[in-house]
Amino acid sequence: MAEAMEPDGTQAGPEAAGVAGSTGPDPQTPEPPSPEGLDAARRILTERFGFRDFRPGQAEIVAALLSGRDVLAIMPTGGGKSLCYQLPALLEPRLTIVVSPLIALMRNQVAQLQSLGIPAGALHSGNSPEENRDLLRAAAEGGLKLLYVAPERLVRPDLQAALRRAGIGLLAVDEAHCVSQWGHDFRPEYMRLAEIRAELGNPRMIALTATADTATRGDIVERLFADGPDGAAPRIFVQGFDRPNLHLAMRPKERAPRQILDFVARQGGASGIVYCASRRQTEELAEMLNGKGIRALPYHAGLEPADRARNEELFLQEDGIVVTATIAFGMGIDKPDVRFVAHAALPKNIESYYQEIGRAGRDGLPAETLTLYGLDDVRLRRLQIEESDAADEQKRVERQRLNALVSLCEAPRCRRQTLLAYFGEEVAPCGHCDLCQEGVTLVDGTVPAQMALSAIARTGQRFGTEHLVAILCGDESEAIRRFQHDCLPTFGVGRERPKTEWRAIFRQVYAAGLIAQDYARHGAWTITPAGKDVLFGRQGIEIRMDQLQARDRKSKGRASGSAAAAAAEADLSAKSQALLQRLKAKRGELAKAQNVPAYVVFPDRTLIEMAQARPTDPVALGQLHGVGQAKLERYGETFLALIREAAASAA
Structure with missing residues (x-):
């Protein structure tokens, strides 16, 4: 269950959380939604999205929005944040505006919604003027349920006027940490969202992020919600930061290229991201990996836009590609089956580390992480802080965040315990990070x-x-x-x-x-x-x-990498593995033909369930995770035919 918080960060009582055991409604809160409202959301969840029930925390957040409250939701990457506003949007007669920071993120979200039969669009510079005019016309005529907009575009008065005429029922702010001066991806345009909300007629608002410590959380509340239309503070839900499917590992940097190569080679041909400290390093690591038979593509701001877009598209559409990237790559990537994330150098701070490793394993299956670090990295990061134009107080906070990351690197106990303690969570030793598995003397x-x-x-x-x-x-x-x-x-x-x-x-x-x-x-x-x-x-x-060489030899004894770990999780036989590869190949063909990411057709988890359960009719296929009515109608027979062929050849 999501932990409900008041704006000062203290835990709210049951009446504020709106959970079982409530003694009555929050006096500032409208009456809670009827059971029928939440039941309707649950039906949409199953019929449209193909999910049997809410993930932890989602029902409480949806209920708060349906009751008319503003919401700030802090949920881990892969925890289902998008559904928290998409479900209310489908129950809202008016338009929902989603503020999103990157075109790639908007495109992927829209492609996913359209594949489910949900009318959605995105206003951005990648569209032609005619396409953007058509989207605004559709919004005005009630032909859209969700419209994604970048904050830089939303500040335009002419667009605000057009949207106000269309009628806005809900304003969703994705990656809400961008509003905060303490956030690791501060975007000044986010600062005007409270003012823009008023211009749009003061719709309900939900802000969502995966990374917000206490300082960032307070800043978001102050900047987005201080002037809410009814004066009520937002409901704050902190779902938790734990990602138990991620294996956390850190190593002192010795021969970084060789360490990265050894790590990637152990991943069994899985898709992954290697974060690098410089543009040059992305190119050099990509060249090295390709020379060893691992398909790798560089990504950094110095590439031609067409080359960046092509590399990103290939990563999203095809399996088994490794991207060697600067931090320019990631926030817009919603690929659920990234099986590993490596850092060839120390990240910027502990929040950036958490955000970047969070791009692995968003489907809930096992994923690997590795971070290399050295004192030169620490010196570079501190120098960047000291030479920045930030205010003294902000520099102080950034030093604390960097020091927290260094402490995590040199932790004498469970990595997960140390990481989550930074975010205020207490957990038992996880038993499967590198320190738990290898032991520390x-x-x-x-x-x-x-x-x-x-x-x-x-x-x-x-x-x-x-x-x-x-x-x-x-x-x-x-x-x-x-x-x-x-x-x-x-x-x-x-x-x-x-x-x-x-x-x-x-x-x-x-x-x-x-x-x-x-x-x-x-x-x-x-x-x-x-x-x-x-x-x-x-x-x-x-x-x-620690004896560093002994630890490296021991770490190589981990099973055959994250791809094999995912297969073991699904307990697939050799025949089912063969079927899974055929299902993935078909998925890739369909994704290329439609020019959408592969997971828009079906995520890995769904294909693994197909290979394991081998449904032979639409009813059985429709019971699998992620197979809603629209996808069943669009893709069902194609994948059922492959499953039947596999059954016939095995007979």
Whole structure:
């Protein structure tokens, strides 16, 4: 059940949540919807969308909208956010406007709705002027149920006037974190949505996002809902941030290209995304993967628009393609069967990390993640924060978010526990992240930490990691001799440890808050008050001393990758696997012919259920996940014919 929150972030009582056990309606809330209203939404869910029932949290959100309340919904990626406004839209006699930040996202959502027989459209610059005029005419005449619009277009007074004349019943704001100065994808046009809402006649409003910590959540409420038409605060639903189907793994960066290649090669030819720190790296990794027989396509803002669009289209329509991309790729990608996401370098912050890994496994089947990181990545991210034009308070928040991500990288316990704790959730150890599976050995690290801190102190807190590691290992380099650091008492005291181990110690000492980097002096390490306590023996510290090579060998022992994990989840026999490949091939043909993403025809989960259950008539096929009436009529006989052929050949 979704957790209902009041705008200050505190948990609401049962009467505010509108859930079982309620002692009465919220005094600021209109009467709750009749059971018939929610029953009607449930019938649409089954008949149109092919889903047997609501996912956790959806019913409460739909009920709040049907009762006339504004809503802010924070739900994990893949948790079914879109249905929370699409179902009320189909029960609303007037038009629903959906504010969406990317053309690709709008196109994919519209294609999916149209495949279900739902009249929907999107106003954007990719349309011809005639197409946009036709859409507005259809909206004015009641021929559309949902109209997707970018915020940059929605600020135009002429469009606002046309939409107001058409009559707006619901305004849905997707990717609502874009409204917040604390959000990781801030878009200034989102700031005007409260004003635009008033111009549209103050329709009900729902704002949705997968990533909003307490600061972002409060900012969304203040900027979108402060001047609501009836003065009532929005209902806030926090469904939770856990994605238990994602396997979380992080590795110190050693030979990043080889580490990425090994990871991708273990994925069994599945579709995936590799996020890169630069445009150049996307090109180089794509070339390397293609050279090893893995079909990979680069994606970054420097490509020609036609090339970017083609690569994105191929990724959406075909199976088994890997995209090597900058963060320019992702927010508009609604592909449910992405089986892995890798980061070849540290993401921007912990919210960006959560958002980006969330693009894997949106169908609920197992998916893999891997993040590589190093102190150079941390230095780059901190430098980006310090050199940005953001206000001091925003920089402070961004530093905290980056530090939270570094702490996750060096976590001594379950990754999922550490990640969800950042978002305010407490969970038991998951048992299947890399740390739970491989185990972590904590040792008393006070003495090596003191050695590292002493090297920083005795060099005047003026040097970075590599120079300090060279001192500890006793390297007689030209730089060390020039500064006479070979005469220091700390010179060579750590010879028994390899440099990789010392780098790990510096990372963990940093994650523990004992040292900080001075970015005005090229990232020199400085000692914090907590670090002085350890240096002078007032406090101790435990650190992880993982044997990195042993861990890499152990990680390669994971089953054969996420594609095989998904098949194991469905418990498919060899014959069913063969049928699944035929079903996927047919899906690909249909998607190409219609110029839509493959999942618009059927997602992987539906095809796996077909291969497993082998229905032979429309009634049985219609009982499977994601097979609504419109898709049954459009595609049913095509896929049933393949299933019957497989049965006949096996007889």
